[in-house]
Amino acid sequence: MREMGMQVLNYFLIGCACLAWSEPLLSSDRRPNVLLVCVDDLKPRLGCYGDSLAKTPNMDSFSKRAMVFDFAYCNQAVCSPSRNALMVGLRPQTLGIYDLATNFRKSRPNAVSWPELFKANGYQTQSLGKIFHVGHGNIDDERSWSVPSFRAKKGGYAIEANKLVPENSEYKNGTPTESADVPDDRYDDGSVALEAISRLQESARKPDQPFFLAVGFIKPHLPFVAPKKYWDLYNPEEIGIAKIQEPPQGAPSYAPQYGGELRNYRDVPKSGTLPTDLQRHLIHGYLASTSYMDQQFGLLMRELERLDLEKNTIVILWGDHGWHLGDHGMWCKHTNYEQATRIPFLMAGPGIRAGRTKAMIESVDVYPTVCELAGIIPTSKLDGTSFRSVLEGTSDGIRDHVIHVYPRSKSGQGNVLGRAIRTPRYRMVEWKPIGGSDSDAEYELYDYITDPEETKNLASEKEDVVQQLKKFLARHPTPSPQISSETKNNNSKQDRNSMFDKRDTNRDNRLTREEFLQGQPDPKDAPNRFTKFDVNDDGFLSREEFVSSGKTTTKP
Numbered sequence: 001m002r003e004m005g006m007q008v009l010n011y012f013l014i015g016c017a018c019l020a021w022s023e024p025l026l027s028s029d030r031r032p033n034v035l036l037v038c039v040d041d042l043k044p045r046l047g048c049y050g051d052s053l054a055k056t057p058n059m060d061s062f063s064k065r066a067m068v069f070d071f072a073y074c075n076q077a078v079c080s081p082s083r084n085a086l087m088v089g090l091r092p093q094t095l096g097i098y099d100l101a102t103n104f105r106k107s108r109p110n111a112v113s114w115p116e117l118f119k120a121n122g123y124q125t126q127s128l129g130k131i132f133h134v135g136h137g138n139i140d141d142e143r144s145w146s147v148p149s150f151r152a153k154k155g156g157y158a159i160e161a162n163k164l165v166p167e168n169s170e171y172k173n174g175t176p177t178e179s180a181d182v183p184d185d186r187y188d189d190g191s192v193a194l195e196a197i198s199r200l201q202e203s204a205r206k207p208d209q210p211f212f213l214a215v216g217f218i219k220p221h222l223p224f225v226a227p228k229k230y231w232d233l234y235n236p237e238e239i240g241i242a243k244i245q246e247p248p249q250g251a252p253s254y255a256p257q258y259g260g261e262l263r264n265y266r267d268v269p270k271s272g273t274l275p276t277d278l279q280r281h282l283i284h285g286y287l288a289s290t291s292y293m294d295q296q297f298g299l300l301m302r303e304l305e306r307l308d309l310e311k312n313t314i315v316i317l318w319g320d321h322g323w324h325l326g327d328h329g330m331w332c333k334h335t336n337y338e339q340a341t342r343i344p345f346l347m348a349g350p351g352i353r354a355g356r357t358k359a360m361i362e363s364v365d366v367y368p369t370v371c372e373l374a375g376i377i378p379t380s381k382l383d384g385t386s387f388r389s390v391l392e393g394t395s396d397g398i399r400d401h402v403i404h405v406y407p408r409s410k411s412g413q414g415n416v417l418g419r420a421i422r423t424p425r426y427r428m429v430e431w432k433p434i435g436g437s438d439s440d441a442e443y444e445l446y447d448y449i450t451d452p453e454e455t456k457n458l459a460s461e462k463e464d465v466v467q468q469l470k471k472f473l474a475r476h477p478t479p480s481p482q483i484s485s486e487t488k489n490n491n492s493k494q495d496r497n498s499m500f501d502k503r504d505t506n507r508d509n510r511l512t513r514e515e516f517l518q519g520q521p522d523p524k525d526a527p528n529r530f531t532k533f534d535v536n537d538d539g540f541l542s543r544e545e546f547v548s549s550g551k552t553t554t555k556p
Contacts, residue, residue, distance in 0.1 A: 031122075031123075031210045031374060031375070032210070032312055032313060032314045032349060032350050032373060032374055033203070033210050033211045033212070033213075033309060033312060033313040033314065034118070034123075034211070034212045034213070034313070034314050034316070034370060034374070035213050035215070035300070035304065035313050035314070035315045035316070036131075036212070036213070036214045036215070036316045036318070037215050037216075037217070037297060037300070037315070037316065037317050037318065038083070038086070038129075038130065038131055038214065038215070038216040038217070038318055038319075038320060039216075039217045039219075039220075039293060039317070039318070039319050039320070039344075040079065040130055040216070040217065040218050040219070040220070040221040040320055041220050041221040041222075041319070041320070041321070041322075041323045041333065042220060042290065042293070042319035042320075042323075042343070042344055043319065043322035043323045043325075043339065043342070043343070043344070044319070044322070044342060044343065044344040045286075045287070045290065045325075046059050046060065046290070046344055047059070047060040048060045048062075048063035048068060048346075049068075049070075049344060053234070053238065053239070053287065054287060054290060054291075055230075055233045055234070055287070055291045055294070056290060056291060056294040057294065057298070058294045058295065058297050058298025058301060059294050059297060059317065059344075059346075061298075061301075062297070062301055062315070062317065062346060062348065063346055064354065065348050065354050066315070066317075066346040066347055066348035066352070066354060067346065067347050067348070067352055067353060067354065067355055067356070067357060067390070067391050068345075068346050068355070068356045068357070069345040069346070069347075069356075069357055069359065069361055070356060070357065070358050071342070071358055071359065071360045071361070071402075071424070072342070072343050072344070072345035072360075072361050072362075072363075073341050073342055073343060073360070073361070073362055073363070073402045073404055073422060074319075074320060074321040074322070074341055074343050074362075074363050074404060075091045075092055075362055075363050075364055075403075075404050075405070076092045076098065076321075076404055076405050076406060077321040077322065077333040077334060077335060077336070077340035077341050077404070077406060078098075078100065078321065078333055078334060078406075078536075079100060079133045079320055079321075080097070080099070080100045080101075080102075080132075080133035080136075080138055081095075081097055081098055081099075082320045082321050082363060083131065083132055083133050083320055084097060084104045084132075085362070085363040085364045085383075086114075086318065086320075086363045086364070086366055086367070087113050087114050087115070087131065087132060087141075087144070087367070088104050088108070088111050088113050088114070088367075089114065089364050089367035089368065089378070089382035089383060089384050090104075090108065090111070090364065090382065090383050091362075091364055091383045091403070091405070092405055092479075093405055093417070093419070093476075093477075093479030093480060094383055094477070094479075094480065095107040095108060095480065095483075096479075096480030096481055096482055096483040097482065097483060098405070098406075098407045098417075098482050099136075099482065099535070099536075100133060100135070100136040100137075100138060100535070100536075101136045101137040101138055101535070102137075102138065102482070102483060103138050103139055103141075104141075105141070106483060107480075107483050110380075111380065112378070112379050112380055113141055113143070113144045114144075114366075114367045114370070114371075115127070115144040115145060115212050115214065116141075116143050116144045117371070117376060117378065117379065118212045118374070118376065119144070119145070119146055119212070121374075121376050122209075122210065123146075123209075123210050123211060123212045124146045124147075124203070124206075124209050124210070124211045124212070125144060125145050125146045125211075125212040125213075125214075126145060126146060126147055126149075126150075126199055126211070126212070126213050126214065127140070127144070127145050127149040127150070127214045127216070128149070128150040128192050128195055128196050128199065128213070128214065128215050128216065129150070129151070129152065129188070129189070129192040129215055129216030129217060129218065130216035130217070130218055131149070131214045131216045132144075134151075136535070150192070150195050152188035152189075152191035152192050152195075153188075154185075154186060154187055154188050154190075154191055155188075156174070156223060156225060157174060157175075157178055157180075157223070157225060158178065158180040158182045158186050158187065158225070159178055159180050162174045162175040162178050162223075162225075164266075165266060166266075168527075169266070170270065170513070170527050170531070171264055171265065171266045171268075172264040172265075172531050172537075173222075173223065173264055173265045173266065174223065174265065174266050175223060175265065175266050175267065176222060176223050176224060176262060176265035176266070176267070176268055176282065176285070177223060177224045177225065177281065177282065177284075177285040178223060178224075178225035178226075179226070179227075179228045179231040179288070180225070180227060180228060181227070181228045182227050182228075183227065184227055184292065184295065184296065186227070187219075187225060187226070187227075187292075188218055189217045189218055189219050189292065189293055189296050190296060192215060192216070192217060192296070193215075193217075193296035193297075193299045193300060194299075196213065196215045196300055197299060197300065197303045199211075199213055200213070200300070200303050200304060200307055200309065201303070201307065203309070204307040204308075204309060215300065217293045217296060217297070219289040219290070219292055219293045220286050220287075220289035220290045220293060220323075221289075222261065222262060222265065222332075223265060223285075224282065224285025224286055224288065224289045225285075225289070226285075226288045226289045226291070226292035227292060230288040230289070230291040230292045230295070231284065231285075231288040233287075233288065233291055234284055234287055234288065236280060236281070236284055239280050239283050239284050239287070240280075241276060241279045241280055241283065241326055242279075242325060242326040242327040242328075243453070244327055244328055244453050244454075244455060245273060245326065245327075245328070245329045246328060246329055247328050247329060247330075248328065248337075248444070248446070248454050248455060248456055248457050249455060249456040249457065250456060250457035250458075250459075250460070251444055251457045252410070252431060252442050252444065254408045254409065254410050254411075254416075254431075255335070255336070255408065255418065255429070255431070255444060256328060256329070256330055256335060256337075257330055257332070257334045257335055257538050258271070258329060258330060258331070258538075258539065259274075259324070259330060259331030259332050259539075260332070260334075260534070260536070260537040260538030260539035260540070261331075261332040261334070261537040261538075262282075262331045262332055263537075263539055264531070264537055270513070270539065271539070273329055274326070274331075279326045282325070282326075282331075283325050283326070286323070286325060297317070301315075311350065312349075312350055313349055313350075314347065314348075314349035314350070314352070314370060314373060314374075315347070315348045315349055316345075316346070316347050316366065316370070317344065317345070317346040317347075318343065318344075318345055318363070318366065319343040319344045319345070320343070320363075321333050321340060321341065321343060322338075322339050322340045322341055322342050322343060323339065323340065324337070324339050324340055325339070327339050327453070328454070332537075334406065334536065334538065335406060336404065336405070336406045336418045336420040336427075336429050336444075337454055338427070338446075338448070338454060341404050341420070341422070343363070345361065347391060349373075350373075351373065351391070351392060352373075352391045352392070353391065353392060353393040355393070357390055357396070357397075358396070358397070358424070359387060359390045359395075359396060359397035359398065359399070360397060360399045360400075360401065360402050360422070360423075360424065361387050361390075361398070361399065361402070362384065362399075362402045362403070362404070363384075364382065364383045364384035365384035365385050365386070365387055365398070366384065367382055367384055368382050368384045368385060368386040369384075369386045369387050369388055369391070371386070372386045372388045373388060373391075385398050385399065386398070400423065400472070401421050401422060401423045401469075401472050402421075402422050403419065403420065403421055403422075403473075403476060404420050404422070405417055405418060405419050405420065405479065406418045406420075407482070408431070409509050409510055409542040409543060409544070410431065410442075410509060411509040411510075412509065413432075413433055413436075413440065413509075414433065414509065414543060415433065415434075415482075415542070415543075415544065416431045416432055416433050416436075417431070417432070417433070417434050417479055418430070418431045419473060419476070419479065421469045421472045421473050423469070423472070425447060425448055425449055426445060426446065426447055426448065426465060426469060427444075427445070427446045427448070428443060428444065428445050428459070428465070428466055428469035428470070428473075429443065429444040429445075430442075430443055430470070430473060431443070431444075434478070434479050434480075434481045435478060435481075443459040443466055444457045444459055445457060445458045445459040445462055445465060445466055445469075446458065447462070496546060496547040496549075499546075500543050500546045500547060503515045503516060503518065503519075509542070509543060510540040510541060510542055510543075511540060511541040511546060512539075512540060513527075513530055513539070516530050516533075516541060516546075517530065532549075532550050533545050533546060533549060533550035534550070535550050
């Protein structure tokens with residue numbers, strides 16, 4: 001009862017504080033609606049970002065009335081921490097959450113999410129599709145929404161055979177792609193778009209009730225499934241593969257990754273460089289899935305205009321992180337490199353100037369920005385900074401750098417956190433244990449003027465630049481450790497740390513599948529156990545993944 005009373009008091013204080021600060025801006029005829037469109041794994045491979053091959057006419061059309069950000073970055077290149085940054089306004093290193101499984105309220109039980117704040121200020125807040133990360137043990141945030149969240153349940157594939165995983169297979173999932181001659185709403189994103197249109201229509205019938213509608217599209221997340229007509233938009237012979245197929249020269253061995261998430265799909269080689277034809281086919285699938293999602297976005301925009309809601313609605317198009325498409329030999333996200341961290345970000349609405357900007361922003365900046373546009377004061381400290389002045393055209397930027405992070409496991413040191421400083425020219429990554437000294441650190445440095453494709457780590461050659469960027473890093477607080485991490489499995493009488501050390505024959509502080517399977521008493525079941533323990537799908541087991549039997553990890 002005491003907890004319930006505190007929650008009621010929190011809502012009361014939120015409402016009072018915001019009304020007292022901004023009453024003139026919150027009259028019903030001036031409060032803007034918010035349509036937030038979140039897209040999973042969408043990198044800036046769009047026509048409006050200069051990609052001549054991508055068929056994205058609806059996002060391209062939207063860009064003509066929006067502010068397009070060329071230098072927008074996620075705060076961590078994986079779903080849950082990235083979405084926490086957007087929706088809660090706190091970076092992963094503030095929350096101490098770098099994995100998929102840990103809900104943000106385990107770190108900040110009294111945090112006020114962005115939609116929760118708007119709900120307390122009279123908005124009808126609704127969630128459709130993927131907004132918060134739900135899965136891997138994580139859950140939705142019911143406090144944020146006025147009504148229960150909508151989840152499409154069409155399943156990942158339209159063709160039954162593509163779902164199948166051979167018995168005793170080392171794969172987790174079915175095929176990585178699907179081209180089926182089916183209507184758009186056969187897949188989840190089509191269903192989400194239709195439901196979103198219905199919710200817009202309901203909102204139009206309540207002009208005195210402002211809305212916050214969050215619509216989450218899954219594609220182009222794996223598997224790359226889309227109706228055949230979107231595959232047919234592309235000629236496979238015109239699709240090129242990445243020119244650079246090797247990791248950056250001089251990069252730490254643990255900094256790259258090689259597509260463990262992808263390699264859990266049927267018929268994808270478990271290791272090594274992917275065959276050229278498969279690379280081209282996967283890129284084709286990514287583009288087709290993007291075009292499919294683009295069509296769903298277009299349906300929303302046309303309905304918004306038809307209902308005459310466009311002029312008083314802030315529309316935000318946000319990708320949760322980028323995606324490697326074979327560059328550096330890497331696939332999926334899970335790195336601190338440009339292809340994984342740079343995101344598409346576009347905003348349009350009342351008071352927002354159309355155009356392009358080179359202003360650098362992070363996902364955490366969106367929450368305070370929309371609050372300022374709506375005349376609502378956040379009731380707790382946020383990590384982000386409002387970029388309203390950029391949207392209105394009165395400034396060129398709010399930041400001289402952005403910061404993002406990614407955790408890894410390093411031989412001899414265990415878990416390390418890569419903290420990256422990205423300026424308009426450089427990216428420096430500092431790798432060291434949380435709370436460790438500079439003597440424990442290893443650095444990467446890339447110059448995007450002389451080497452835009454990150455072919456060489458320049459940290460040892462440009463020590464003066466590293467020192468300059470370390471001063472930027474020093475402005476930021478010491479990161480919090482993963483709040484759910486444990487050093488051993490308390491439910492087991494076995495010394496799993498010793499078991500790990502025995503298997504880790506090359507002492508690189510991670511287990512390959514072969515190292516894990518060596519000497520297992522149940523060779524038939526052991527491969528499935530490896531897959532279960534490999535929480536972040538990178539094809540290796542960190543010490544923490546092994547010791548905890550996959551129940552907790554500092555790696556997403």
